[in-house]
Amino acid sequence: MTDWKDKVENMVYSGRIKVPYLWNVGKTGSRFLIAIRDNKEIWGTRCPGCGRVYVPPVKTCGECFVPTTEWVKVSDTGVLESFTVVHYSYEMQPRKAPLAYGLIKLDGADGAILHLIGDTDFAKLKTGMKVKAVFAEERVGSIADIKHFTPA
Amino acid sequence: MSKIAIVGVGQTTCTRSKIDTFEEMVFEAASKALADAGAEIGDIDNVVTVSNDFWDGRTISSMAVQEAAGSWGKDVSTVEGDGTFGALYGMMRILSGSFDTTLVVSHMKGSESIMNLITNAMFDPIYQRGMGIDATSAAALQARSYMTMSGATEEDFARVSVKNHGNAKNNPYAQLPMKITVGDVMASRKIAEPLKLLDCSPIGDGAAAVVLSNKKGLKRFRKEPVWIKGVAHCSDSFTLGYRDLAKSRALKEAAQKAYKMAGIKKPLKDLDVAELYDAYSYMELMWYEGLGFAPEGKGYELIRENATGMKGELPVNPSGGVVSSHPVFVAGMVRLIEATLQVRGEAGKRQVKGAKTALAHGINGPCGQAHCVYVVGA
Amino acid sequence: MGKRVAIVGYGQTYQRSSRKDVNGVELINEAVVTALADAELTIRDIDAIVIGNMDHFEGINYVDMWSAEGSGAVMKPVIKVCTGGTTGTTVAMCAYYHVASGMFNKVLAIGWEKNSESDTTGAIITAFHPVWERPTLGGAVAGLAIEASKYMHNYGATERDGARVAVRERLHALNNPYAHLHQEWMKGIPPEKLVDLIVGSEQNAMLAYPLRMSDMCPRTDGAAAVIFAAEGSAEKIAPVPAWVHATANRHNFVYAGDVDMDRNTTIAEASKAVFKKAGVKEPLKEIDVCELYLPYSYAGLKWIEDIGFCAYGEGPRLLWDGVTDMDGELPINPSGGVMSSNAIGATALIRVGEAALQVMGKAGPRQVKGGNVNLALATGFGGCYWGDVMLLGKKKPA
Numbered sequence: 001m002t003d004w005k006d007k008v009e010n011m012v013y014s015g016r017i018k019v020p021y022l023w024n025v026g027k028t029g030s031r032f033l034i035a036i037r038d039n040k041e042i043w044g045t046r047c048p049g050c051g052r053v054y055v056p057p058v059k060t061c062g063e064c065f066v067p068t069t070e071w072v073k074v075s076d077t078g079v080l081e082s083f084t085v086v087h088y089s090y091e092m093q094p095r096k097a098p099l100a101y102g103l104i105k106l107d108g109a110d111g112a113i114l115h116l117i118g119d120t121d122f123a124k125l126k127t128g129m130k131v132k133a134v135f136a137e138e139r140v141g142s143i144a145d146i147k148h149f150t151p152a
Numbered sequence: 153m154s155k156i157a158i159v160g161v162g163q164t165t166c167t168r169s170k171i172d173t174f175e176e177m178v179f180e181a182a183s184k185a186l187a188d189a190g191a192e193i194g195d196i197d198n199v200v201t202v203s204n205d206f207w208d209g210r211t212i213s214s215m216a217v218q219e220a221a222g223s224w225g226k227d228v229s230t231v232e233g234d235g236t237f238g239a240l241y242g243m244m245r246i247l248s249g250s251f252d253t254t255l256v257v258s259h260m261k262g263s264e265s266i267m268n269l270i271t272n273a274m275f276d277p278i279y280q281r282g283m284g285i286d287a288t289s290a291a292a293l294q295a296r297s298y299m300t301m302s303g304a305t306e307e308d309f310a311r312v313s314v315k316n317h318g319n320a321k322n323n324p325y326a327q328l329p330m331k332i333t334v335g336d337v338m339a340s341r342k343i344a345e346p347l348k349l350l351d352c353s354p355i356g357d358g359a360a361a362v363v364l365s366n367k368k369g370l371k372r373f374r375k376e377p378v379w380i381k382g383v384a385h386c387s388d389s390f391t392l393g394y395r396d397l398a399k400s401r402a403l404k405e406a407a408q409k410a411y412k413m414a415g416i417k418k419p420l421k422d423l424d425v426a427e428l429y430d431a432y433s434y435m436e437l438m439w440y441e442g443l444g445f446a447p448e449g450k451g452y453e454l455i456r457e458n459a460t461g462m463k464g465e466l467p468v469n470p471s472g473g474v475v476s477s478h479p480v481f482v483a484g485m486v487r488l489i490e491a492t493l494q495v496r497g498e499a500g501k502r503q504v505k506g507a508k509t510a511l512a513h514g515i516n517g518p519c520g521q522a523h524c525v526y527v528v529g530a
Numbered sequence: 531m532g533k534r535v536a537i538v539g540y541g542q543t544y545q546r547s548s549r550k551d552v553n554g555v556e557l558i559n560e561a562v563v564t565a566l567a568d569a570e571l572t573i574r575d576i577d578a579i580v581i582g583n584m585d586h587f588e589g590i591n592y593v594d595m596w597s598a599e600g601s602g603a604v605m606k607p608v609i610k611v612c613t614g615g616t617t618g619t620t621v622a623m624c625a626y627y628h629v630a631s632g633m634f635n636k637v638l639a640i641g642w643e644k645n646s647e648s649d650t651t652g653a654i655i656t657a658f659h660p661v662w663e664r665p666t667l668g669g670a671v672a673g674l675a676i677e678a679s680k681y682m683h684n685y686g687a688t689e690r691d692g693a694r695v696a697v698r699e700r701l702h703a704l705n706n707p708y709a710h711l712h713q714e715w716m717k718g719i720p721p722e723k724l725v726d727l728i729v730g731s732e733q734n735a736m737l738a739y740p741l742r743m744s745d746m747c748p749r750t751d752g753a754a755a756v757i758f759a760a761e762g763s764a765e766k767i768a769p770v771p772a773w774v775h776a777t778a779n780r781h782n783f784v785y786a787g788d789v790d791m792d793r794n795t796t797i798a799e800a801s802k803a804v805f806k807k808a809g810v811k812e813p814l815k816e817i818d819v820c821e822l823y824l825p826y827s828y829a830g831l832k833w834i835e836d837i838g839f840c841a842y843g844e845g846p847r848l849l850w851d852g853v854t855d856m857d858g859e860l861p862i863n864p865s866g867g868v869m870s871s872n873a874i875g876a877t878a879l880i881r882v883g884e885a886a887l888q889v890m891g892k893a894g895p896r897q898v899k900g901g902n903v904n905l906a907l908a909t910g911f912g913g914c915y916w917g918d919v920m921l922l923g924k925k926k927p928a
């Protein structure tokens with residue numbers, strides 16, 4: 001006995017969810033982005049509980065659950081804690097593959113910041129190496145105002 | 153504790169792409185779980201469904217499967233997270249005294265969307281998303297952090313892949329059963345260094361369901377109960393860079409709680425089999441450490457010594473694990489189902505002989521931010 | 531048998547049309563900190579967290595994970611639940627079951643939404659079936675308009691009856707500093723006169739007959755948090771805990787065409803289950819105050835009939851007799867309700883929190899019955915016909 005399903009063509013309905021979003025950065029994050037945009041400076045917030053300096057800044061320390069109280073200017077140079085070279089492409093990536101991401105612990109900060117690594121031979125990347133922020137020429141107040149990090 | 157039992161389990165095969173709709177898949181899994189329990193939908197007091205709006209491309213995705221899950225006229229709720237978390241909520245609802253039995257179902261059609269886009273949306277829109285980071289590139293950062301901390305090598309990751317794809321050959325539900333070598337994994341296409349194609353799970357389609365019952369409800373079912381002896385969940389912080397990616401303190405916390413409930417003192421010895429959520433090969437080594445199978449930074453020793461192979465001291469992922477079949481949100485529930493089958497002695501060719509106590513594990517969020525750990529036994 | 535459970539703390543942000551000064555995680559944190567302060571607890575006292583919102587309203591996937599640093603979920607158990615408009619009550623129920631199960635002693639329930647960050651209607655449309663419904667069905671308003679006109683047809687209700695509900699909600703909101711919409715001009719004008727002004731107003735745009743702008747809820751940014759605790763702890767934390775007497779929910783809609791537009795069957799069934807469990811025989815007499823999820827005016831006529839406060843078709847009479855006003859026999863929505871603030875994921879949790887405040891006698895200018903509230907009912911409703919009901923009381927449940 002043949003199954004009727006074998007003879008039915010599979011219809012596919014393709015769609016796309018198109019909803020525009022406007023994400024509020026908040027006062028804390030805005031101050032961070034403005035310092036990069038206007039002065040090419042990177043600032044973090046310090047938790048009065050554990051003393052950690054968060055970059056990007058947080059309004060509240062997730063570990064201690066208390067508001068951060070102090071703004072701290074950190075270096076635009078830091079240590080590459082981890083990295084990956086990505087070999088596939090999809091539409092959200094700002095650059096063509098291969099592209100590299102790093103977790104960078106800036107001097108003076110405790111948490112690491114996630115960013116792109118660029119202007120370098122990816123084969124020479126090593127954890128623990130020094131990297132430096134390269135600022136974009138035209139800065140608009142987004143995290144992409146740091147163009148990427150590159151070996152110092 | 154032995155208050156809540158798993159009395160029925162059902163899973164669809166996991167494949168790259170199914171023609172079935174969500175409803176059809178959920179109905180299949182739920183019907184199988186009920187049949188396994190020797191029960192009918194009328195024996196179910198309440199329902200918990202598991203789904204995710206992004207993956208399903210639908211706001212309030214849970215409502216789309218309610219008819220298929222048999223929840224009409226019943227108390228019903230829904231969890232957005234891995235199936236292990238859904239089962240945990242189903243269990244709480246029984247323990248509250250309001251219900252005797254719960255049906256928990258979970259579904260996923262990874263084939264209907266693009267994994268990178270969906271998982272990119274779990275990162276912070278202001279600081280991370282625009283960089284194009286997704287589950288795989290984030291996992292690669294974690295894999296490298298773990299290598300730096302532990303000294304584990306890419307070959308160690310490859311050994312996990314070889315073991316689990318090989319085990320999958322014994323599992324008729326698995327998506328990618330393969331006999332491969334460490335060399336094959338090492339030579340496979342670079343995805344996000346240090347991860348290669350065969351280190352990464354295939355996102356696929358599948359559904360799973362479990363029937364839970366308290367002692368009072370047992371008389372409705374035919375199956376020998378498998379008891380949930382211990383269960384706990386815990387989340388780490390979210391932001392990559394704020395949390396130590398190389399160590400899984402949230403898993404450690406959840407495992408310790410679950411072990412305490414279950415009276416597990418030496419997990420490597422006391423457990424007979426474990427089913428872990430290895431979305432990427434390296435994860436299995438990290439989870440060994442979080443679960444206390446190996447000291448911190450020493451997880452790779454177990455895979456090098458084949459201690460977690462089918463004939464090892466503690467077989468891990470006899471089913472082939474998640475690296476062989478990855479219906480997101482369903483995969484953790486499948487671990488629970490596989491652990492149950494092992495304890496029942498019904499795991500077929502993937503059965504670990506004499507298994508009495510089994511561990512099942514689910515994760516949620518980027519790089520295993522949250523964990524849910526079950527210990528089940530006869 | 532499970533544990534008895536009570537609400538011991540409640541906090542909410544001010545509900546506003548847009549909170550540009552904070553991001554989502556920071557907004558959530560505000561509500562959590564306020565609830566903890568209300569219960570005089572710290573995050574360390576909390577054993578587990580439940581959170582809910584609608585993913586596509588902010589475009590954030592895995593919100594429970596993303597918000598951990600603001601919600602307090604770092605190194606804690608956390609679960610996300612989401613059922614649409616009912617999300618807040620679903621969160622509350624989930625937190626209740628956490629505690630009732632005996633597995634967790636004190637559990638934090640969080641609901642939130644920043645509706646200003648997206649196109650809410652665009653996101654709601656994605657709640658409908660992608661193949662069968664999305665191409666033809668538009669948002670929430672049209673469906674509700676069909677329900678309203680059907681009710682008018684069946685029971686002879688008028689636009690003035692619908693407006694009477696709106697007037698009640700707006701007047702009550704004036705007592706609630708947290709409410710989003712404060713229509714100060716209404717102060718001191720009798721309800722009948724306000725109804726005339728609204729129905730006769732040319733500025734009051736008709737959206738979809740019979741629904742005008744004044745019949746609808748706003749889009750709001752806001753968050754709320756409620757703390758549930760087990761018997762033994764609850765009495766120590768709160769002088770007057772709000773005990774959960776019963777909770778239930780129902781759902782019966784997958785395809786829009788299947789919905790019974792005559793009656794709200796899920797709210798009816800869930801209410802019946804709750805009243806049975808709690809031994810409530812005459813809801814109108816026994817219940818002292820309600821916080822009902824009424825997303826638009828006509829629901830305030832029909833759904834109170836479905837809950838069982840009066841017979842079918844008698845809703846308008848209850849309204850015009852003032853039974854549901856602040857000083858009536860059964861005040862409904864002293865907070866101003868959903869029509870005054872609708873941060874969707876928070877909205878139903880606010881109903882639970884506000885009902886708890888009434889029981890605890892902490893509702894301030896919006897307190898009813900001089901603080902003498904024994905039973906308070908809270909409901910949640912979602913456009914996908916999810917109905918959630920929770921009954922709170924001053925006495926420990928049997």
Ligand SMILES: [Zn+2]
Pocket residue numbers: 047048049050051052061062063064065
């Ligand atoms: Zn701190």
